[in-house]
Amino acid sequence: GAVVSQHPSRVICKSGTSVKIECRSLDFQATTMFWYRQFPKKSLMLMATSNEGSKATYEQGVEKDKFLINHASLTLSTLTVTSAHPEDSSFYICSATQGTGYTFGSGTRLTVV
Amino acid sequence: KQEVTQIPAALSVPEGENLVLNCSFTDSAIYNLQWFRQDPGKGLTSLLLIQSSQREQTSGRLNASLDKSSGRSTLYIAASQPGDSATYLCAVDRGAGSYQLTFGKGTKLSVIP
Numbered sequence: 001g002a003v004v005s006q007h008p009s010r011v012i013c014k015s016g017t018s019v020k021i022e023c024r025s026l027d028f029q030a031t032t033m034f035w036y037r038q039f040p041k042k043s044l045m046l047m048a049t050s051n052e053g054s055k056a057t058y059e060q061g062v063e064k065d066k067f068l069i070n071h072a073s074l075t076l077s078t079l080t081v082t083s084a085h086p087e088d089s090s091f092y093i094c095s096a097t098q099g100t101g102y103t104f105g106s107g108t109r110l111t112v113v
Numbered sequence: 114k115q116e117v118t119q120i121p122a123a124l125s126v127p128e129g130e131n132l133v134l135n136c137s138f139t140d141s142a143i144y145n146l147q148w149f150r151q152d153p154g155k156g157l158t159s160l161l162l163i164q165s166s167q168r169e170q171t172s173g174r175l176n177a178s179l180d181k182s183s184g185r186s187t188l189y190i191a192a193s194q195p196g197d198s199a200t201y202l203c204a205v206d207r208g209a210g211s212y213q214l215t216f217g218k219g220t221k222l223s224v225i226p
Contacts, residue, residue: 006156034213043117044202044216093156097212104149106156 002028004096006105013084013112021079021108023094029074030096035067038091047092050077084112115140119203119217126193127225134188134220136203141184144206148177148188151200151219160201161188193224 003026013019023033035047048064050056050071058064066088068080077096081088093107116139126132136146145164149157161170161177163186169178176189190197200221204214 009154032212036214036216041218043218044204044214046213046215049213095157095212095214101162102212104157104159107154109154 002096002098002101002103004030004094004103004105006094006108008108009106010109011111013110015085015112016083018080018082019084019110021081021092021094021110023077023079023096023105025075025096025098025103028096028098030077030098031074032097032099033071033077034095034097034102035069035077035079036093036095038093044093047079081110084110086112088112115143115205115207115215117203117205117215117217119201119220121220122218123221123223125223125225128193128195130193130224131189131191132193132222134190134201134203134222136186136188136217138184138186138205138215141181142208143181144208144211146177146179146186146203146205147214148175148186149202149204151202157202190222193222195224195226198222198224 005024036044038044047062048056048058050069056069071077089112094105095102118137120135147162148160163179174191179186200219202219204216207213
């Protein structure tokens with residue numbers, strides 16, 4: 001079946017630094033990828049939708065300059081949290097679709113200290 | 114704005130018991146509804162997907178029902194096992210196969226041996 005690989009699974013960074021999270025579709029071409037985040041005891045919330053070769057579409061309240069999304073190829077999307085702060089600490093997870101269903105990555109636990 | 118609610122937030126049952134998890138959504142204009150399983154620190158595993166035109170789906174010991182008009186879905190787990198312990202998430206697709214999901218907060222299930 002379709003597999004999505006997400007790295008890293010855990011990352012701890014200092015406040016003010018940037019962190020990049022990768023999401024790769026291993027055995028299919030993902031026309032669209034999605035980024036979600038989940039704060040403790042909260043629902044998974046969609047952050048942005050990215051289509052290969054075009055700018056990402058961000059949900060209301062998500063800062064596009066802070067959460068940079070690049071979807072340069074059909075198998076890779078990256079999320080960069082710029083100038084991370086402790087309030088950005090969360091569980092980030094991607095999903096990918098080739099138009100007939102979607103597959104989730106294993107998630108990234110980001111802790112900003 | 115679509116809101117998804119899951120009740121109960123947590124559930125503990127002895128092994129072998131049958132159980133029901135509940136999910137409700139505020140906007141009945143959904144494309145499909147999906148149940149996921151999330152293990153601690155892990156990604157999401159899709160369990161069952163019900164299209165808006167369907168009433169239920171079954172997979173092994175799992176049965177999911179959908180009543181779109183009333184905005185409700187249930188996940189029935191038969192003969193629960195300790196390996197079923199996880200958080201179960203309900204999510205609805207916004208529409209037209211957008212694959213942009215709105216999630217509930219989940220029900221944390223513990224099956225006691």
